[in-house]
Amino acid sequence: PKSAGRTATGERPSKADTLTIAEKDALTKQESGITEQSPMRLRMEAFIKQYQKEIVAALEKVDGKPFLVDSWDRPEGGGGISCVLQDGNVFEKAGVNISVVYGRLPRAAIAKMRVNHKALDPDVDSLEFFAAGLSMVLHPSNPMAPTVHLNYRYFETADEAGNSNAWWYGGGCDLTPCYLFDEDAIHFHNTIKAACDKHDKAYYPRFKKWCDEYFSNTHRGETRGVGGIFFDDLDETEKDQEQLFAFVQDCLGAFLPSYIPIINRRKDMPFTEHEKQWQQLRRGRYVEFNLVHDRGTAFGLNAPGARVESILMSLPLTARWQYMHSPVQGTREERLLDVLKRPKEWV
């Protein structure tokens, strides 16, 4: 790798554009800190770092136990902070993770991404890229309390001169109950819809549908849960960068109000051994989706130098698979499956 952007004599090279974006960002942080004038990479990094702290603090208040905080560096560039709570009072397993990655995309990956981003140069062997995201999965112990997943990310590529080239946002948030309380699904969707509506009235219906389609165990003909929103590849063909950043900030900001009231009313509900077993079977379906269908998990596991423990943090503490299990007619278990087979409009 190049030195940190300085020559052997300590002078900065005369052409600043011989620096990689990783080197440029390191210099900016050191020399001027992060402001609203900083590149989006640094603003997104600062935003998810601050928001990770807020979420962890709020969840610690709900659970009563502290998260374990694990910082790690990626040998290839960048790093992350994994906050994990295992065997808590409320959460069986909770992970709130941020990662900030600088690296190079090989030709094959560029070709794939070019389908959605024409700005990408098809005639290079590799491209420098930046990716920053916050991802979270919370699995509560109580089978009446739903699992929730959230991920928001920003992606950018740079040309050889270190100038940013293509960029886009992706992410979403979705709810996976074992026992369905309609009021929870309605509250969750309403809160997210309000955040979307501030930016574009078309966003919620469009991204709600995308979520139902993406989080689907197609081999079982069931969605993973009762949905939420999901989107990817939002770039300048959608809205300008400031507008999309504001949208993603509002989506992330909607998370605590969407989920905290739900977990508070479900975490101490009484439940039976039978209900706990049904939760374990549903956890098995969660594992199936994440390992068989989720593109992010597959991409992560196949990336060289991947931090497997942070990627698989999304898996529940325990799960169960029973041959030919089928819920009894007329039960709440059967009603859940009906809704997963035919996704509902909640607002």
Add this chain to the structure above:
Amino acid sequence: PKSAGRTATGERPSKADTLTIAEKDALTKQESGITEQSPMRLRMEAFIKQYQKEIVAALEKVDGKPFLVDSWDRPEGGGGISCVLQDGNVFEKAGVNISVVYGRLPRAAIAKMRVNHKALDPDVDSLEFFAAGLSMVLHPSNPMAPTVHLNYRYFETADEAGNSNAWWYGGGCDLTPCYLFDEDAIHFHNTIKAACDKHDKAYYPRFKKWCDEYFSNTHRGETRGVGGIFFDDLDETEKDQEQLFAFVQDCLGAFLPSYIPIINRRKDMPFTEHEKQWQQLRRGRYVEFNLVHDRGTAFGLNAPGARVESILMSLPLTARWQYMHSPVQGTREERLLDVLKRPKEWV
């Protein structure tokens, strides 16, 4: 679909070669039964059916509880028999499954298979195919008793005239302990090696290596277990069909002698709560391999009309994922990981 090979008046069509292989096989079974002169499809089907019965009978003797026997038809052609034992005395979950499938391969699948089988015609939109196999996974309750997996299969394609075109055998058998007893691994490998050596002295070393390479959780740098043998695409470029059928029969015949002595000496060993938890974590790794890496599972889950319950029968009853779990230095848990990171020669 065509009628069962007869015209409306009950006569057989004058040109027998207008029949599909599914129709030809249905006629043969009805008119002459299955003999050594029958097509390999029918001989393989008869062999795996008989062997499924033998295995199930032997396992019922070990466990003391009977298997549930589930026969099913594939609407697209063929069917299978799933034998399942759940919450047994010895086996937490045991599945012994056969399937016999007649169907059509789409162009994309033909192109993939042509890499290994030049006899396949690249210039057709689809090809009729036949696949028959026995697959089995046994997960014992006792953490001292290893999980075992076995699969042997025969595949054939036919041209438009219903004449068989390409054909091949694949399969293998491998052992996955949570606690390693060297004598078990040695006995298992020795038994399989003896079956291989009868046919070709090069088979065992070649297929042992293939097994270690295939059953690998590459994202963790660990093999799934202590291996066994694995092979695929064995066709006329390897040996003639009779010789390969005899080889596969001997491999299947080696299963009971390779595993029954092991399960009998481990099934009643004392164990601690800590050891049970380690087993649950290792079960998590088993799920990771099957859902992330196993080509058979992926192929099955993406096939139209797939019987998901029979494919996912291979998953354990229960599994566990703990963030950053790492065994204590000098323990048996650590030794297992060392062996999985650097596969050993057992014979």
